Amino acid sequence: MSRSVIFAFPGHLDTKTGGYGYDRRVIEGLQGLGWDVALLALGEGFPFPSDETLRQAEASLSKLPDGAKVIIDGLAFGVLDRWAERESRRLRIVALVHHPLALETGNPAVVRQSFHDREKRALAHADHVIVTSQTTADTLTADYAVDADKIDVAVPGTDRASRSEPQNSVPLILSIGTLTRRKGHDVLVAALKRIESLSWQAVIVGSPAHDRQTAQSLETQISELGLSQRIRLAGEQAELDDFLQSADIFALASRYEGYGMVFAEALAHGLPIVACRAGAIPEVVPEEAGILVPVDDAEALAAALGSLLADEALRTTYADGAYEAGSRLPGWDVTAGIFNDRLRTLP
Template sequence: MHFAIPGDLATPSGGYGYDRALIAHLPAQGWRARVLALPGGFPMPDRAAMAAAAAAFAALPDGAVVLADGLAFGVLDAVAQAHAARLRLVALVHHPLADETGVDAATAARLTRSERSALATARAVVCTSQVTADRLVAGFGVAADRITVAVPGTAAPAHPAPGRGDPPTILSVGSLTRRKGHDVLIAALAALADLSWRARIVGPAPDPTVAAALAAQIAAAGLQGRITLAGPVADAGAEYAGADIFALASRHEGFGMAYAEALAHGLPVVATRVGPVAGFVPADAGGLVAPDDAPALAAALGALLRDPATRRRAAVAAARAGAALPGWDDTAARVARVLDGVMS
C-alpha cells in the first residue's frame, strides 16, 4: 500500500501521529505501508507542490492501493480524477479541511468543493470519528456504506495518575493554532492565579503569529514563570506521566487524540464539548465545558486544584474511560479490512 502523506511525517500532531501509528501497526494486519512523500504546504499548496504531487501519483503503477491523507487529498481533486480509474484510492479524513478554525467563507467554500470532488473518486473512505463520518454524509455526498470509522488508538495502558505534584502540573498538548484554544486556557489560568499550579503547553508552532500572541498573553497576565510554552517534544508520554491534570480548550476536533492519551494515562481531563470529544471523555473524569468559555474552564480546573480528593476521583474515572478505548492494533485492523476490500 502506498500511503500519500504531505509534509514531514515526523510532525508532532494528532493527524501525523495517526499516520505514524498506522505505518507501525499495519504490517501485523498483512499490509506494509510505503510512504508516498508529498510536498509540504497542504492544504494550501503552491503550484510547485501541486505539480510534484501530480507527478508522484502519475508514477504509481496501475492497480496500486493508495491511502491518501486528507490534508492533501482534499485539494487533489484533479489528480484524483485523473487516476481514479487505474489506482485504488482510499481517502483518510481526520476532519474536513473547510472546518479548520479561522478559514474564511470563500476559502471554506473552495475547500468544500474540492474535497467533495476528491472524495467522489475514492473507492472507500476512512474517518477517525463518527462525527466526521456523519459530516461527510451530510455535507460532502459520501454514501455511508463507503465509510469506515477507525478511531485513533492509545499508546499507553490506563493507570491512575499519582496526582502528587507540588504544585500540580496542568498539561495541554496541541499545536499552537487558534483551533486548539490555548488562548482560552491561558485566560482561565489567569483567573486562577491565586491557586498553586504550573502549566505546560506542549506542541509545535506552525503559525508564528499565534505563538507570539500566546506568549504576549502570558506576559500580560504576569504568568511567565508559571506557564511554559514547551514547543514540540520527542516523548509526549513523559509529559503525560509527569502531569497531574490535562486541559485542552479546543474549538474543533476531528477526534481529539490528546484527550484520549490523557485518559489512557489516568489524568483528570478538562475538555471542551466539540466534535466527538464528549462521546469518550466522561464528565466525571474532570469536566466538560463549552468552547470559548474561559470562566467555565476556570471553574472546572479550580475544582480539581482546590481538592486533591476530587482530583483523585477524577483520575480513577479517567483511567476507567481510558481502559475502554481501542489500541492501535484495533485501529489498524479496521483500516486493513478497508484495504482488503478495495482489492476484491
C-alpha cells in the first residue's frame, strides 16, 4: 500500500489561525506515522479566489497522477466543485471540513447560498470527509446530503498544559480569535461596557489582517465606549501560553465555531470560560467548565462575566471544572491516527 499523500491547502500554511494550526499538526502527525506528505499550495484569496487563482489551483490538482490520495482543506475544497466533478473518478479525495463555508458570519444571503450549493456539490465527489466536530458531521448529513458513513470526526488535539495561576490584583479577561465578525469581539466589548463598574482588565489577541474593516470597527467601538485604558488589542501572537497562564477568565463571543480549538486550550490551562451556545462550542465546553449564553446577547454575556468577577469562589469552581475537562481531551496523536486509519482504507 502506498504511504504517500498530498495535502492541499489555500493561502499560507504558517497562518496563525486554528484551522491552519490543525492542518500543520495533522501533517506533522502523519509524517510521524510514516506517511510521505507532499504539500500543495493552492494560492491566496480562498474562499473568494480570483478566476486566475482558481484556474491555477485546479490545474495544479489535475496534474496529480491517477490514484493519488489527496487531502484538501475545506476553505478551498468548498469552491472546487467543478474540479471535483471532473477528477473524482481518478483521484482519492479526502475533504477536510473545519466548518461549512456558508456558516461564516457577515456574508450576504446570496453568497451564503452559493457557498452552500457549491460545497454540497464538491462533497458529493469526495471519497471521504473528515470534520473537526460531531456538530459539523451532523450539519453535513442534515444540510449537505453527506452520508454519515462517509464522515470521520477527528477533533483537534490539545497539548497538555500547566494550570493557570494568575497573580492579578485586577482580574484579567482574555479573548483569543482573529478580528472577524464571526468571533463576536464586538459583543464582548459591548458586554464589558455593561460591567464597567466592576474591577477588570481585558486583552484581545488576534490578527486584524483577515478583516481590516471589522478590526477598525472594533478599535473605534472600544474608543467610543471609553474603554481604551481597559481593553488591549494585542494583535497576532506566535505564542499564547503566557497569555493563558496569566488570565483569570477566558471569554469569546463567537457566533459560530466548527470546533473552537482555543476553548480547548483554555480548558487545558484551567480557565473558567464565558462563551456563546453556538456551533460546536457546547460540545467542547462542558457545563462544569463555564457559562454559555445565547449568540449576540451582550446583556447575558455581561451577566455571566459579572458573576465570575464578583464571586471568586464561583470562578474557582469553574476553573476546577475546566482543568478536569481539559485533562480528558485527546492529544494530536489521536487526531493524526484517525487520518492515518482513513487513508489506509482508501484503495
